[in-house]
Amino acid sequence: MGEPKTNRVECHLRQGVADDAFGILEVHRGSILRLGSLAYSEAECLSWAFGLHAKQYVQAMKALGETYWVAEMNGFICGFCSYLGNEVKGLYVHADVARMGIGTRLLEKAETEIFALGHDKIDLTAALSAKGFYRKHGYSSVQEKSWESRGGLEMTVLQMRKPRTIG
Numbered sequence: 554m555g556e557p558k559t560n561r562v563e564c565h566l567r568q569g570v571a572d573d574a575f576g577i578l579e580v581h582r583g584s585i586l587r588l589g590s591l592a593y594s595e596a597e598c599l600s601w602a603f604g605l606h607a608k609q610y611v612q613a614m615k616a617l618g619e620t621y622w623v624a625e626m627n628g629f630i631c632g633f634c635s636y637l638g639n640e641v642k643g644l645y646v647h648a649d650v651a652r653m654g655i656g657t658r659l660l661e662k663a664e665t666e667i668f669a670l671g672h673d674k675i676d677l678t679a680a681l682s683a684k685g686f687y688r689k690h691g692y693s694s695v696q697e698k699s700w701e702s703r704g705g706l707e708m709t710v711l712q713m714r715k716p717r718t719i720g
């Protein structure tokens with residue numbers, strides 16, 4: 554048996570609820586500003602993070618039926634993933650714990666549930682900062698497109714897709 558990877562951390566995954574909205578907001582905003590900058594300008598990141606509000610997650614959960622999974626470490630939310638139907642809507646990890654396998658665990662949880670619901674493919678719109686991550690997880694690029702971020706700046710994003718594999 555090989556040595557365990559030293560950069561992996563202990564965290565607990567559970568379904569997100571309305572009371573998690575502020576914790577989710579903190580991760581969402583911080584992750585955009587610190588990790589989004591790997592692929593976008595400061596102005597683009599500010600526009601991407603603009604206007605985020607805790608009530609939008611509550612609305613997504615309750616009115617739209619979006620499913621949230623959160624990763625928790627020492628009682629704090631350090632990442633989240635949400636999906637609706639066959640679409641992964643959001644996946645964000647706190648910059649302090651990036652590249653420690655948390656994004657992978659959250660994505661795998663969402664993928665398992667989406668495929669268990671009977672969908673034969675997963676769609677998502679990826680930020681360019683996450684392209685390498687999604688490629689590693691079997692997603693292919695469908696098309697690059699322009700997205701008007703919340704603050705009004707146009708940003709280049711990537712439509713990506715992963716088919717269900719048989720077996």
Ligand SMILES: CC(C)(COP(=O)(O)OP(=O)(O)OC[C@H]1O[C@@H](n2cnc3c(N)ncnc32)[C@H](O)[C@@H]1OP(=O)(O)O)[C@@H](O)C(=O)NCCC(=O)NCCS
Nearest residue numbers: 588645646651652653654655656657679680682683685686
């Ligand atoms: C993309 C994101 C969710 C990945 O989460 P994470 O917990 O850091 O990812 P993991 O540790 O599970 O990474 C697994 C593998 O994916 C790949 N990967 C992850 N981040 C990567 C990056 N920035 N560039 C290239 N490959 C990357 C690596 O192969 C990595 O394995 P390794 O660290 O052993 O090399 C996280 O970086 C993030 O929140 N980014 C900012 C916001 C964002 O772009 N979200 C997606 C919006 S659509």
